[in-house]
Amino acid sequence: MKENDYLLLTTGPVPVSEEVRKIFSEQVLYHRSADFIEAFEHVVVGLKYLFQTENDVLPLTASGTGAMEAAVSNFFSPGDKVIVVSSGKFSERWREICQRFKLEVNEIALDWGKSITGEHLLREIAATPDLKGIFLTHCETSTGALTDLGKIIPTIRPHTDALIIVDAISSIPTMPFKMDVWGIDVAVTASQKGLGLPPGMAFVAVNSRAWIAAELAELPRYYLDLTKYRQAQRLKIGSAFTPAVPHIMAAKVILDKISGQTLPAIWREREAIAAFFRTELNKRNIFIFPQHPSNSLTVLDFQHSGEANQIIDRLKNEHHIIVSRGQAKLQNKIIRVGHLVNIGKNELQKFLEALDDVLIAHQ
Missing domain, CATH: 3.90.1150.10 (Aspartate Aminotransferase, domain 1)
Structure with a gap:
């Protein structure tokens, strides 16, 4: 068998639906063709609804970890102080990426299966002067634990100007995620989870506060330089680099269904x-x-x-x-x-x- x-x-x-599998069996469109650019722009609109944001959403041909790396390398400089809340294998990945890029990490290491509270996070914010970023994981896939972003972020937001960056890879769209309402600056998700697509694409949502930080950030990046992807969208040429065309075409169908179902x-x-x-x-x-x-x-x-x-x-x-x-x-x-x-x-x-x-x- x-x-x-x-x-x-x-x-x-x-599991991938029959409809999506059929799309992946079709001939590939040229990624600079008018038909593909139209589909790409349609997908971006659908992704904004998915993230509940009016800000930029950038499709990447990468895994979710690639999007996480982009969320670190685009907005910080070596030595920047950040808080990472870790409570499982995937939230620990935030720490690993930040350390690889020479950020100064204050890790809040919870027992696996536990969830952070706003009060706990506030204490760590107060103990971390000149804080530049806070990394959270909405759903920790290794334990199934949920971080209640809708309560935590409004609790901490008045007390810090640090960027709030969220791994929403296994939470969107299975549970409420409201990027703009909650005050999230950067969020990432991926194709192979709640969207029901094959692995191979990730999506990064970025607000205006984060773009200001990107202008000052000194960490190296090239393929994952999100300003290139934003510029490509502004120029209406689709993606900065060759995208996973079948994923985009399938995402168009899936995102339309999500919009229709609500x-x-x-x-x-x-x-x-x-x-x-x-x-x-x-x-x-x-x-x-x-x-x-x-x-x-x-x-x-x-x-x-x-x-x-x-x-x-x-x-x-x-x-x-x-x-x-x-x-x-x-x-x-x-x-x-x-x-x-x-x-x-x-x-x-x-x-x-x-x-x-x-x-x-x-x-």
């Missing part, structure tokens, strides 16, 4: 699916790992047994279901089940039945 015939319940890449409706749908799944898990006395889970994924806590990987292997081998393993310090302790997009109650019910079978046989 081919792996692409399995039920994919990973945290990304996610973000609030999608948020409610994903919240209901997550609630259904967690209710069913609670009936089975299976605990959810993080304190404050996101709508994008559910993390099953198997720390008591340390046998998560055996269960994952049996789900794949016996029931043809692929889920995500725990990472680093959570290896063999959790099972991560994605339900970002193209996954509904039927697919999750199939997982639950398979899990029941595996757990009975595992006893």
Whole structure:
């Protein structure tokens, strides 16, 4: 059995619809043609709705990590002081990138699965004079934990002029994300999560405060120089460099669907699916790992047994279901089940039945 015939319940890449797969089988447009430029500009409008912003949104041919690197290299200079809130593998990546670019990092290292509060962050802001940036992760994909940006950012915004930069890679569009209303300066997401596209593209939203910082920033960048991408949009030539054309054409279709369904409706749908799944898990006395889970994924806590990987292997081998393993310090302790997009109650019910079978046989 081919792996692409399995039920994919990973945290990304996610299942891709037949409509998107068809687009990827079509002949590629020339990226400087009028037809492609029109599609590209249409996608940018859709991305602004996705991020809930009136500011620039820049598509990059890169992974989400490429967008994260761009969010560091474009707005800071060596020695700048920044705060990084880390509570899992992917929020720790902010620290790693910042340190690689010689920023002075004040890391707030939380226990994995925990979420930062506005009050905690305020204390660190007060203890970090001349602060230039604050790096947050909306949904920590390694633990499923949610950072409540809607509460935290309004709490800290009056007390700092630092840029607020957010990894929204696994949160958009599964839960509310309001860049302009909340006061986020830079945000990044990627194609292979809630958008339901294959891996290969990332998107960076940048407001006017961040562009001012970019004019002063001294860190090196070339391919990820966001001013080049903004200039290309201004000149109406699409992307600064050759983009992933099929991704743009597929994104046009997906973003039109999101606009038609509306973000609030999608948020409610994903919240209901997550609630259904967690209710069913609670009936089975299976605990959810993080304190404050996101709508994008559910993390099953198997720390008591340390046998998560055996269960994952049996789900794949016996029931043809692929889920995500725990990472680093959570290896063999959790099972991560994605339900970002193209996954509904039927697919999750199939997982639950398979899990029941595996757990009975595992006893």
